[in-house]
Amino acid sequence: MRAHSFVIPIVTAVLTAVQLGVGLPVAAAAPVITTVPEVPAPPGLTTFTDNPGIVDPHSQTIDSWSRVSDPDAVAVHFTSGTPECFGVTAEVQETPDIVAVKLRGGTRPEAVDRACIMLAVVGTLTVPLSAPVGDRAVVSIT
Numbered sequence: 001m002r003a004h005s006f007v008i009p010i011v012t013a014v015l016t017a018v019q020l021g022v023g024l025p026v027a028a029a030a031p032v033i034t035t036v037p038e039v040p041a042p043p044g045l046t047t048f049t050d051n052p053g054i055v056d057p058h059s060q061t062i063d064s065w066s067r068v069s070d071p072d073a074v075a076v077h078f079t080s081g082t083p084e085c086f087g088v089t090a091e092v093q094e095t096p097d098i099v100a101v102k103l104r105g106g107t108r109p110e111a112v113d114r115a116c117i118m119l120a121v122v123g124t125l126t127v128p129l130s131a132p133v134g135d136r137a138v139v140s141i142t
Helices: 003-021
Strands: 032-037 055-059 066-068 073-082 086-095 098-107 121-128 137-142
Touching: 073 086, 073 137, 086 121, 098 121
Parallel strands: 098 137
Antiparallel strands: 032 137, 055 098, 066 073, 073 121, 086 098
């Protein structure tokens, strides 16, 4: 019986917190950093433009990256829905050794109340850099 005497108040406190909408502390997941392979730009890519206004943004995996004609930019490649309904936005952090890209995917604001086809495309987004990529590693932060 003793074990139950302290369990009941704890369960009651948790249920009360949930009913009152009080958030319980949750440990934030540590970001996952993955080295992204450099590849020649694959044919047939669907071009996306950066859209920071996407709705319900979530982490988007970067499959590969390519150099572009502008030395102060790279193209990141990913799988997404069609650009008529889905968008992406990128944040970049640079060090002398690393280009870290955090790609977020979501719904375009104008497509929120529309029916969208469930078709996967291989997308590409050109991401501006503050300096040429050179021999720095490109990593994805998810």
